[in-house]
């Protein structure tokens with residue numbers, strides 16, 4: 001195990017990590033930054049996050065009929081991207097446990113005319129029947145769920161056999177030079193800008209870089225996903241590997 005990720009695998013077994021991801025802390029932090037969340041995303045990523053969601057919709061396209069669930073939907077950008085692409089017969093649900101984040105998504109869907117069902121729910125106890133979705137997505141959310149394995153177990157439970165899972169998450173570049181440049185930006189510059197623009201008492205943008213640095217990515221995340229009941233797990237690095245799209249298929253057959 002690398003020195004930079006001292007506790008990630010062990011912590012996944014217990015659901016506790018070095019970073020405080022308790023529900024109250026995470027919900028409180030996103031409640032504080034919700035009004036400026038989208039603005040800060042665009043500023044800090046230079047708009048690349050919009051393209052990453054576009055790649056997600058292209059690589060894990062909406063089914064022709066059936067239902068899509070976007071877990072940890074936040075202000076709903078990925079759910080809304082699917083609503084733009086999917087046909088009229090597809091049900092799109094966005095769930096999150098932070099009401100102020102969801103409220104932004106509700107405003108955006110009203111403005112854009114794209115229909116999404118917004119549900120306030122904890123990703124570790126989803127209020128949906130077994131095997132009720134054809135596609136489950138989660139963008140920059142899995143890392144924030146207090147117990148990664150429980151979150152993945154819930155996503156597997158609500159997916160139909162053969163249904164697909166798409167996880168878009170930050171990761172760290174593998175190339176040493178790119179990685180050290182990126183880590184400087186990520187550790188020193190990003191928290192200063194993020195916390196200044198989205199004024200908050202939770203130090204949300206220091207939490208961001210800490211939670212990314214300790215979260216497994218690449219092959220390690222793929223192994224955890226496979227362990228949760230998925231096959232054909234494929235990890236696609238995006239933009240020098242600062243984000244990774246992991247796509248997998250729910251194993252088994254529907255009885």
Ligand SMILES: C[S@@+](CC[C@H](N)C(=O)[O-])C[C@H]1O[C@@H](n2cnc3c(N)ncnc32)[C@H](O)[C@@H]1O
Nearest residue numbers: 030072073074096097098101122123139141144
């Ligand atoms: C970084 S935001 C990502 C939002 C959105 N998916 C995007 O791409 O911008 C993470 C979201 O995960 C939500 N979240 C974290 N843990 C959660 C949990 N256990 N259940 C439901 N939502 C959770 C937070 O409330 C927050 O809205």
